[in-house]
Amino acid sequence: MEKDYFASRATVRAYDPERHISxxxxxxxxxxxxxxxxxxxxxxYTVIVTRDPERKAALTPLHFNQPASTGADVLLxxxxxxxxxxRWCQLSKADPGYNNLLSFMSAMTDAVILAQQIVTIAxxxxxxxxxxxxxxxxxxxxxxxxxxxxxxxxxxCLSLGYPAAPAxxxxxxxxxxxxxxxxxxxxxxxxxxxxxxxxxxxxPNKQFVTDNDKETLAQVFTDIRxxxxxxxxxxxxxKKLLRDKGFIS
Numbered sequence: 602m603e604k605d606y607f608a609s610r611a612t613v614r615a616y617d618p619e620r621h622i623s624x625x626x627x628x629x630x631x632x633x634x635x636x637x638x639x640x641x642x643x644x645x646y647t648v649i650v651t652r653d654p655e656r657k658a659a660l661t662p663l664h665f666n667q668p669a670s671t672g673a674d675v676l677l678x679x680x681x682x683x684x685x686x687x688r689w690c691q692l693s694k695a696d697p698g699y700n701n702l703l704s705f706m707s708a709m710t711d712a713v714i715l716a717q718q719i720v721t722i723a724x725x726x727x728x729x730x731x732x733x734x735x736x737x738x739x740x741x742x743x744x745x746x747x748x749x750x751x752x753x754x755x756x757x758c759l760s761l762g763y764p765a766a767p768a769x770x771x772x773x774x775x776x777x778x779x780x781x782x783x784x785x786x787x788x789x790x791x792x793x794x795x796x797x798x799x800x801x802x803x804x805p806n807k808q809f810v811t812d813n814d815k816e817t818l819a820q821v822f823t824d825i826r827x828x829x830x831x832x833x834x835x836x837x838x839x840k841k842l843l844r845d846k847g848f849i850s
Contacts, residue, residue: 606725611770613729614669616762622674622728627761630722637718645708646715647682649747649755650675659746663739664758669731673760678736678743679716681708683752683848700752705848709756716757729764732757738835741842751847772803 631648639645651657652675660678664670683699690697698704720730736743736758743755778796788796800806801818809821823829843849 609770610724611768612731613762613764613768614667614672614731614760615765616672616674616729616760617765618672620674620763622761622763626726627675630719630726630728633722634715634718637714639711639714640707643686643707644711645681645683645686646712647680647685647753648715648719649678649680651678652676660743663742663746664733664735667733667735669760670733670735670758672762672765673731674762675760676733677716677719677759677761678747678755679712679719679757679759680749681705681712681754681756683708684750687752700847702843702849704752705754705843708752709754712756716759719759723759723761727763728761729768731760733760737839738831741838741845744842744846749846754842754846754848772800772806774800 627650635644651660657670657673657676660676661670670676683704687697687699716732720732723730736755740755743758744753747755749755774796797818806818806821810816810818813821813825815821815824840849
């Protein structure tokens, strides 16, 4: 691994259509990623690999047809999965008690850790990756399309491919914004404004404000990207999905 990999990494949303990831490389990436930490070594995740063009065509509308999905060589849907472990317990004369919120949180944690391990390994192999956050907004429809059984919920999706061009980094908050020493630091209003200054002064973000006819960058987040009504409707869908999958009652 390059010494400056983590300092220089960036998301890739455009992929070279002429280059394809071999099955051997993909399997190697996934197998190595499975060495990631996991709750009680239960490995509470499943990865659905989608590379067939017709199946990708069915899946990408659920990711809002964003270029990172439509142009991907491979889509990986990473699921929180307590189905496999529960069935093993039942077949082994054990009484599983994993149809609850704690178990979903454990499986979701395993799945997200695995997803990031896949990202790191894939990128060090020369591939580009992008998290598709849309999996959250259409988790119920994705679950139906992928025929996910009880106690299995999609929690992350990755697009993979060879980059069409070098990736460009976006801005990040300063270290002080996220690192608190010993206990939570009480920042003043002036501190908060200063911590977000670099994000607000980032040229693409300024353009977002102009394009959306807003006064501040925060309004782009609250009014356009993640509005209250959308957050509440998706939350209700996720609660229903967790009930349908047997994680909550």
